Amino acid sequence: xxxxxxSGLNENTGTELDSGMKRxxxxxxxLGGTGAFALIAKGAMAASESGGGGTLPQLDVGTxxxxxxxxxxxxxxxxxxxxxxxxxxxxxxxxxxxSRIAEDxxxxxxxxxxxxxxxxxxxxxxxxxxxxxQKLIGKTKDEAxxxxxxxxxxxxxxxxxxxxxxxxxxxxxxxxxxANVKDVVSEVAGDAVAKLIGVKVTKTDLKKAVALAMExx
Amino acid sequence: MAxxxxxxELKSYGPQxxxxxxxxxFTNSAAMMVVAIVGIVAFLTVSMSGRKLVPGRWQLMxxxxxxxxxxxxxxxxxxxxxxxxxxxxxxFMFILFSNLFGMVxxxxxxxxxxxxxxxxxxxxxxxFIGVTLIALARHGLKFFTFFFPSGAPVYMAPLLIPIEVIxxxxxxxxxxxxxxxxxxxxxxxxxxxxxxxxxxxxxxVAPLALIVALTAFEILVAVLQAYVFTILTCLYLHDAIHLH
Numbered sequence: 001x002x003x004x005x006x007s008g009l010n011e012n013t014g015t016e017l018d019s020g021m022k023r024x025x026x027x028x029x030x031l032g033g034t035g036a037f038a039l040i041a042k043g044a045m046a047a048s049e050s051g052g053g054g055t056l057p058q059l060d061v062g063t064x065x066x067x068x069x070x071x072x073x074x075x076x077x078x079x080x081x082x083x084x085x086x087x088x089x090x091x092x093x094x095x096x097x098x099s100r101i102a103e104d105x106x107x108x109x110x111x112x113x114x115x116x117x118x119x120x121x122x123x124x125x126x127x128x129x130x131x132x133x134q135k136l137i138g139k140t141k142d143e144a145x146x147x148x149x150x151x152x153x154x155x156x157x158x159x160x161x162x163x164x165x166x167x168x169x170x171x172x173x174x175x176x177x178x179a180n181v182k183d184v185v186s187e188v189a190g191d192a193v194a195k196l197i198g199v200k201v202t203k204t205d206l207k208k209a210v211a212l213a214m215e216x217x
Numbered sequence: 218m219a220x221x222x223x224x225x226e227l228k229s230y231g232p233q234x235x236x237x238x239x240x241x242x243f244t245n246s247a248a249m250m251v252v253a254i255v256g257i258v259a260f261l262t263v264s265m266s267g268r269k270l271v272p273g274r275w276q277l278m279x280x281x282x283x284x285x286x287x288x289x290x291x292x293x294x295x296x297x298x299x300x301x302x303x304x305x306x307x308x309f310m311f312i313l314f315s316n317l318f319g320m321v322x323x324x325x326x327x328x329x330x331x332x333x334x335x336x337x338x339x340x341x342x343x344x345f346i347g348v349t350l351i352a353l354a355r356h357g358l359k360f361f362t363f364f365f366p367s368g369a370p371v372y373m374a375p376l377l378i379p380i381e382v383i384x385x386x387x388x389x390x391x392x393x394x395x396x397x398x399x400x401x402x403x404x405x406x407x408x409x410x411x412x413x414x415x416x417x418x419x420x421x422v423a424p425l426a427l428i429v430a431l432t433a434f435e436i437l438v439a440v441l442q443a444y445v446f447t448i449l450t451c452l453y454l455h456d457a458i459h460l461h
Contacts (some may be wrong), residue, residue, distance in 0.1 A: 004347075007425070013333065022358055027273055039367055056222055056225065057222060057223070057225040057226040057227065057334070058225055058332070058333050058334045058397070058401065059334070062240065062312075063244075064228045064335045065239040065240060065241060065248075065331075066227075066229075066234075066241045066243075066244055066247065067219075067227075067244070067247070067333055067335050067336050067339075068335060068336075068339050070241075070243070070246065070247035070250055071240045071250060071330070071336050071340070071341075074247070074250040074251055074253070074254050074311075075250075075254075075307065075311060078254040078257060078258070078307050078310070078311055079304065079307045080255075081254070081258045081260075082257075082306055082307045082310070083303035084278075084301050085258075085262060085303075086257075086258065086261035086262055086265070087283070087303055087306065088260065089261075089265045089268070090261070090265055090279060090280060090283045091283075092268070093265060093268050093269075093272075093276075093280070094280065094283070094284075095269055096270070100270060100312075118441055134409055189262070193245075198289075
């Protein structure tokens with residue numbers, strides 16, 4: 001597409017100028033903004049050339065060999081310098097930095113894993129301690145409760161025994177008292193009978209009568 | 218006022234070197250090429266001499282230029298492009314430094330080698346030949362299927378094949394003319410406005426301000442055209458390796 005443009009560059013008649021501009025626009029297609037500037041430049045160049053009547057120095061074929069020659073010499077020197085010295089040097093530094101970063105990250109990861117392990121151990125120990133403490137508390141509580149119950153039972157038994165003894169004593173006292181009451185009653189009754197009717201009633205009869213009276217009551 | 222294109226004339230230095238009747242004298246163009254490669258080698262070796270783990274400013278610039286081209290090759294050519302990386306890197310740095318040093322008014326030798334069509338064409342032609350040879354070596358005769366897009370109807374062949382062949386052979390021309398035209402246009406324009414500064418006297422301040430802006434713009438163009446040349450080389454290499 002730019003092929004014929006090359007040959008058109010050394011023609012600077014008025015009619016060619018227009019198409020030359022178009023071509024230059026196309027040259028600068030990659031660089032949108034350059035188009036306008038290139039146009040101005042081309043116009044100025046063409047104007048001055050038509051005045052001076054000179055041609056573009058770039059199209060002087062006589063200068064081509066020396067330029068190609070020096071281009072190749074310098075470029076080959078540059079290529080060797082780049083591929084043998086500059087690029088390996090940059091790559092070495094980048095590589096070293098890369099491996100250093102990877103190494104550091106590795107180390108950090110390992111340390112983190114270690115720390116996590118330590119934390120897990122700590123937590124496990126804590127849980128264990130808590131568990132055993134809980135167990136101990138439970139055991140102690142149970143023991144205390146057992147002891148309490150036993151002591152309570154013992155105390156209850158003692159109290160019950162005492163109550164029973166007391167009751168027995170009370171019963172004994174009552175029967176004794178009752179027996180005394182019978183004697184007194186029969187004596188009183190005998191005396192009363194003797195006084196009232198002058199009959200001496202025997203003790204056994206009296207007792208019988210009292211017992212009978214008490215039973216019927 | 219000197220012609221704005223007079224700046225593109227070559228001046229020879231030192232003894233006249235002639236080999237077989239061909240003039241190979243050392244010129245200002247050659248001098249600037251030497252300046253460029255010395256600049257590149259100095260930039261990349263001196264800045265990397267510290268080999269610091271945490272780079273300084275200069276080392277970072279060297280590393281960034283390496284990574285810039287390395288990523289370009291990786292993304293556009295693929296992993297097979299690895300062995301062509303030194304060439305592409307050299308190409309990029311050479312064009313970049315030639316363009317940028319061309320912006321520096323170094324006394325006497327001031328010149329922009331890439332504003333010479335023969336220089337850009339020689340580089341583009343080497344790329345073209347190299348890419349074609351790589352394609353032929355990798356694919357043999359299958360390479361010629363490149364000129365007929367797969368999936369296109371057969372009756373389109375008489376139209377498509379000439380188009381593809383022409384567009385293939387025009388590659389070195391478009392590649393070289395793009396760089397050459399951008400460089401030449403920029404430098405010519407700066408020269409024209411420079412002439413205005415002198416001609417307008419006090420009012421020359423206006424074109425002077427424009428020149429300042431244009432100089433910044435030309436630095437952008439210098440970098441961008443080095444990038445464009447390199448990325449197109451990568452794309453051609455991708456075509457050669459993968460055939461579409």
